[in-house]
Amino acid sequence: MGTTSAVPPRERPARRLTYLGFAAIVVVYLVIIQGGGILLSKLSGEDDFFTTRGVFFGMIIPLGVALAFTYGIAAYLGWLRPVLHDDRPVRPWVRVVPIAFVIAIALGIDYSALADKGWVYVAVLLLATQFVGWGEEGMFRGIGVTVLRRHGLTEGRVALWSSVIFGAVHLTNVVGHGISALPQAVMVSLAGYFFYLIRRVSGGNALNSVIHGLFDFALLSGSAVVADQQSYVGTLLPVLVYPVLAIVLFVKRRDIESESGGVSGAGR
Structure with a gap:
């Protein structure tokens, strides 16, 4: 009896995404978060984040849908691997970036205010901020970095434009925060570059996602959002x-660039 050799299934080729297509995806992502958050807040009668219910309806649900949308798009494009993994190393000293963030997070959390809110509220807020971290990093450091690389940009321009785009989308906060959203967008662009470096030094999109979420958690823990005070x-x-x-x-x-990274220009 003749035998046939097993032929491994062919991988589905990754789809191409234009800049306009990426812009459309980002717009939908923002509509889910901003529009969904406003709609659910009105339907639930919770217009702040002082309570567990407020965090659940105002953050967990819209951010959870946005997170699913982000990785659903990555899967549809066939980009899950480049979104979740980064094979362009940087020099070991760049580990100072995630280390500095971890120290800042540990020192910046208002443990007293969180203790007053109770463990259920803390757990829900922690989950919500992780949704922020994984969603934004998946969209901007995952899909965003991948689309820029696949259009042939040098790594320096990838770092620059992915960070600028990240900051620019936060200008939508001008709706609720007015002119104060402008300096925030500049700061967010800078943060985007830090998260981009964490992605590269860790070789993937997990560490930057976790740190991003914990950083937001630390900031919220010390703000009036949690403490309901100064x-x-x-x-x-x-x-x-x-x-x-x-x-x-x-x-x-x-x-910054590793000699074995094969790509130059992150510092240009």
Whole structure:
């Protein structure tokens, strides 16, 4: 009896995404979060995040849908691997970026305010902020970085434009926060570059997603959103990590790329 050799199934080729297509995806993502959050807040009668119910309807549901949308798009495009993994290493010293963030998070959390809110509220807020981290990192450091790379941009331009886009979309906060959204967008762009470096130094999109979520958790824990009072002074510690890392990275900007990375220009 003749035998036939097993032929491994062919992988579905990845789809191509234009810049306009990526812009459309980002718009839908924002509509889910902003529009969904407003709609659910009105339907539930919860227009703040002081309560577990408020966090659930205002954050968990819209952010959860946005997270599913993000990774659903990545799967549809056939991009799950490049979204979740990064094979362009940087020099080991860049580990200072995630280390600085972890220290800032640990020192910046208002543990007293969280204790007053109870463990259920804390758990729901922690989950909500992880949805923020995984969703935004999946969209901007995952899909965003991948689409820029596949259009042939140098790694320096990938770092720049993925961070600028990340900051620009936060200008939508001008609806609820007015002109204060402008400096926030600049700060968010800077944060985007830090998260991009965490992605590369860790070789994937997990560590930056977790740290992003925990960073937001720390900021919220010390704000009036959680404490229902004046902001916690310790919240300044996570904010200070921005100028400190910016100075370090500016000084070391030409020593970021790994010699084996094969791509130059992250510091250009």
